[in-house]
Amino acid sequence: MKFERYGIGIAKGMTVTMRNLLRRRITTQYPEQKLTVSRRTRGNELVWNKEKCTGCATCAKTCPQGVIHIVTSVGEENNYNVEVFEVDTGYCISCGLCVEACPYDALFMAYAFELAKYRRSELVLSRDDMLIENKQASAYFRPEVDKDLPEQELLINRKE
Amino acid sequence: MVGPNITVDALRHLAPVAPDWPGNEWWHWLVFTVILIVFILVMVIIFIYLERRIIAWFAARIGPNRTGPFGFFQNIAAALKLLLKEGVNPTNADILIFWLAPIVNFAPVIAVFAVVPFQNGALLADLNVGILFVIAIGSISTIGVFMAGWSSGNKYSMLGAMRMIAAVVSYEIPVVLALAGVVVLAGSLSLNDIVIAQERVPFIVLQPLGFLLLFVGGCAEINRSPFDLMEADSELVAGFHTEYSGIKWAMFFLGEFGEMVVMSTLIATLFLGGWQGPGLPPWLWLLIKIFIVDFIMIWTRATLPRVRIDQLMALAWKFMFPLALVNLIITAIQVLAWPDALPLYVIPINWAITVVLVLLGSKLFKLGWGRVEV
Ligand code: SF4
Ligand code: SF4
Numbered sequence: 001m002k003f004e005r006y007g008i009g010i011a012k013g014m015t016v017t018m019r020n021l022l023r024r025r026i027t028t029q030y031p032e033q034k035l036t037v038s039r040r041t042r043g044n045e046l047v048w049n050k051e052k053c054t055g056c057a058t059c060a061k062t063c064p065q066g067v068i069h070i071v072t073s074v075g076e077e078n079n080y081n082v083e084v085f086e087v088d089t090g091y092c093i094s095c096g097l098c099v100e101a102c103p104y105d106a107l108f109m110a111y112a113f114e115l116a117k118y119r120r121s122e123l124v125l126s127r128d129d130m131l132i133e134n135k136q137a138s139a140y141f142r143p144e145v146d147k148d149l150p151e152q153e154l155l156i157n158r159k160e
Numbered sequence: 161m162v163g164p165n166i167t168v169d170a171l172r173h174l175a176p177v178a179p180d181w182p183g184n185e186w187w188h189w190l191v192f193t194v195i196l197i198v199f200i201l202v203m204v205i206i207f208i209y210l211e212r213r214i215i216a217w218f219a220a221r222i223g224p225n226r227t228g229p230f231g232f233f234q235n236i237a238a239a240l241k242l243l244l245k246e247g248v249n250p251t252n253a254d255i256l257i258f259w260l261a262p263i264v265n266f267a268p269v270i271a272v273f274a275v276v277p278f279q280n281g282a283l284l285a286d287l288n289v290g291i292l293f294v295i296a297i298g299s300i301s302t303i304g305v306f307m308a309g310w311s312s313g314n315k316y317s318m319l320g321a322m323r324m325i326a327a328v329v330s331y332e333i334p335v336v337l338a339l340a341g342v343v344v345l346a347g348s349l350s351l352n353d354i355v356i357a358q359e360r361v362p363f364i365v366l367q368p369l370g371f372l373l374l375f376v377g378g379c380a381e382i383n384r385s386p387f388d389l390m391e392a393d394s395e396l397v398a399g400f401h402t403e404y405s406g407i408k409w410a411m412f413f414l415g416e417f418g419e420m421v422v423m424s425t426l427i428a429t430l431f432l433g434g435w436q437g438p439g440l441p442p443w444l445w446l447l448i449k450i451f452i453v454d455f456i457m458i459w460t461r462a463t464l465p466r467v468r469i470d471q472l473m474a475l476a477w478k479f480m481f482p483l484a485l486v487n488l489i490i491t492a493i494q495v496l497a498w499p500d501a502l503p504l505y506v507i508p509i510n511w512a513i514t515v516v517l518v519l520l521g522s523k524l525f526k527l528g529w530g531r532v533e534v
Contacts, residue, residue, distance in 0.1 A: 006522045010464065017218050017463040026220045 037111050039149050040139040042096045045110035046087050047137045048130040052106035055080030059098035059107055067091040068098060082127065089115065090123035099141050108137035108145070192284055196273050203450075204417045207424075208235045210451070211417070211458055218462035239410060247406035252313025261311060262404070262411030265304030268297045269418030276425055277352040279435050279442040290351040291339055294426065295332075301415060302328050305400050308412070312403035320399025323469065324390035328381050330476035335377035337484035341370040341491040342430050345502070355434035362433035365507055369487045369514040371431045373480055375456075378427060380472070382419040384457055386464035387472055395466075424453040470527060479521045486517060 028035055037043070055072040071084035099107050112135075117123055139146035209224075209232055216223030224231035249255060272294050274284040287293050302325055309321020343349055345366065346357035364371045380387035391399040401412045428434060428449035435442030467475070490513060494506055 006519055013463045014459065017459065020220050021214075021217050023220050025217070025222050027222045029222070029225075 036152070037113065038152055039111060039136075040146065040152075041111045042094045042109045042140050043111040043113055043138060044089055044092070044094060044115045045112045045135070046089075046092075046098070046125065046130050047108040047110045047132050047135045048085060048127065049106045049108070049132045050082070050127070052104045053082055053085075054104055054106070055082045056103065058101050058103055062097045062101035064095060064097060065091045065093055085127040085130070087125045087130070088123060089125055090120055096140055105142065105144075108132065108142055109140040110135050111138045189284070196284060197270055200270055200273055200418060200421060201414075203421045204414055205235050205239075207417050207421055207454060210454060214455065214458045215462055218459070242410040242413075243407050245406040247408055248403070250313055250403050253403065254311035254313065257307050257311035258403075259408070261304050261308035262408045262415070263304070264307060265301050266411050266415040266418060268300040268304075269415055269422055271297045272422050273425070275351050276429060277355055277435060278446055280356065281352060282435075282443070283352060286350060286352055289349045291343060291349045291354075291430075294351075294422075295336055295339065298419075298422065299328075299332065301419065304415070308404065309400040312400075314403055316397065317400050317402045320390060320396070320402065324383070324400055327383075327387065327390060327472055327476075330473055331377045331380040331387075331480075334373050334476060334480035334484040335381060337481075337488050338370040338373040338377065339430065341367055341484075341488050344488070344491050344495050347495075351429055351434075355429060355436060358433040358436060360501070361504070361507070362431060362436070364431040366502065366510060367431070367487070367491065368511055369483065369517060370491070371427070372514070372518070373484050373487065374427060374431065375453075377476075377480060378423040379457060379460065380476070382423050383416065384420065385461040386466050389466050389469060389472060392466060420454065420457065421450070424450045424457065427453045474525070474527050479525050483517055483521050 055070065057068075057070045057072070060066075060068040060070050067088040067090075069084060069086040069088075070082065072080040073083055075081045094109070096109055099109050115123075137145055139149055212234070213223040213231070224234035227233040227237050249258065275287050275290040275293050277283040277286075305324050305328075306321050309318045309324075312318070342354060342363055345363060346354040348354060348357070383390050389396075391401070401409060404412060425446075428446060432449045432453070433445075434449070435446045437445035437448075440448070490510075494502060494510075498506075
């Protein structure tokens with residue numbers, strides 16, 4: 001006998017919705033309340049380590065959007081000096097391929113997301129905008145950063 | 161031969177009888193009518209607000225909370241937006257009827273409240289045919305729907321209107337039969353007398369089946385989910401009011417929620433004991449009961465998925481109609497057996513009958529001559 005046909009199914013459904021009514025609201029009121037973003041996320045920014053970068057331009061070649069612009073000059077010790085390192089985040093799709101491709105672990109994703117600007121030109125990050133000294137690097141594809149991060153709770157499991 | 165032979169005395173008999181204004185003053189009637197209309201409009205706004213807020217809660221969201229305290233003025237903002245929108249008239253529309261339809265749809269909602277008692281005797285017109293008036297006036301809304309569908313000059317609006325009328329007419333029958341059960345119990349058609357008759361126990365206790373039928377049928381009649389497939393916002397384009405925009409559309413929207421207010425009020429009055437209740441003032445009791453019914457309606461809307469059109473019709477004709485008939489007959493027999501007042505031990509009997517009938521009805525309920533698996 002299928003009891004679902006005798007109104008039991010309806011009663012079950014009603015209890016499910018009632019439980020949801022009594023649950024904590026999942027919505028956050030964005031400008032006032034902010035969720036803590038996962039520190040392993042791919043944000044809208046890149047973070048660049050000036051010391052480690054050799055100017056090999058692997059990242060620029062990997063970028064499917066072609067938005068990384070690198071100009072180098074030959075230095076004294078048979079090395080490259082990175083003169084220009086620009087990322088047009090207006091075209092960046094935050095795919096993270098540049099980070100994965102960098103052979104010297106010099107490029108990181110960041111987890112900033114509130115990056116709306118009034119002009120397109122402001123979206124272009126120059127080298128000084130991306131210095132790792134001023135920015136928090138995301139642990140995406142960088143296990144050595146991940147090591148030092150605290151465990152983060154999933155949003156859905158958050159209690160308060 | 162009448163004429164010169166009529167005496168002054170006879171003429172005096174022909175003089176019109178003073179109408180039965182409340183408080184015997186004509187301006188009382190005017191003032192209370194205005195108060196009532198304002199009350200209904202405010203109720204509609206509160207209902208729309210509650211609907212949005214509570215539906216949001218059911219979805220673990222917050223709902224409108226920006227405009228005014230707790231987002232209460234969100235609806236007023238929405239109404240202003242609708243008023244400022246352009247009212248588009250289709251080329252093929254029958255303009256006069258096109259304009260009249262929203263009014264015909266909304267006006268009955270207000271008229272119904274004339275017979276709803278807020279306290280013993282506190283009603284605009286204590287008609288001795290109260291329920292009949294409610295049913296008759298309430299059905300006029302459907303004509304507004306048909307006018308809207310027809311005058312839009314659009315076959316899809318027309319189809320939407322026909323879909324809606326088919327459903328409303330089908331569900332009118334179990335609803336009216338359920339109401340008849342109440343009338344038999346109370347021995348009066350006047351809503352005030354029906355509320356007084358519930359002094360001992362509200363009729364929901366005496367007649368659970370009638371309540372169930374009225375609630376389900378009422379939800380179907382006012383197009384509440386899960387029976388809202390006449391306009392099914394997520395799958396069809398609005399049905400009969402496809403061509404409406406701006407203030408005319410707002411009238412339909414008001415009418416829809418106004419009907420919800422009416423249905424909640426009716427259920428509260430007929431089955432939950434209306435203004436009866438201990439402690440609080442009577443009008444407050446009525447309001448509380450109205451909001452309880454409203455909450456349950458929103459709850460079912462948040463829970464149940466929309467039914468198919470054949471399921472809708474089958475539910476009306478194969479499930480609710482026979483049950484309503486049986487309910488009416490059983491009530492009549494009980495009232496005949498105990499003409500003065502029903503003894504309290506009929507309550508468990510009636511609940512048992514309800515459970516058995518619902519189980520039996522569900523067991524025998526088939527769609528498409530049993531070929532379609534539900
Ligand atoms: S994240 Fe992707 S799109 Fe953005 S710069 Fe790196 S490779 Fe290019
Ligand atoms: S791939 Fe790494 S090391 Fe090479 S240029 Fe890009 S950031 Fe510098």
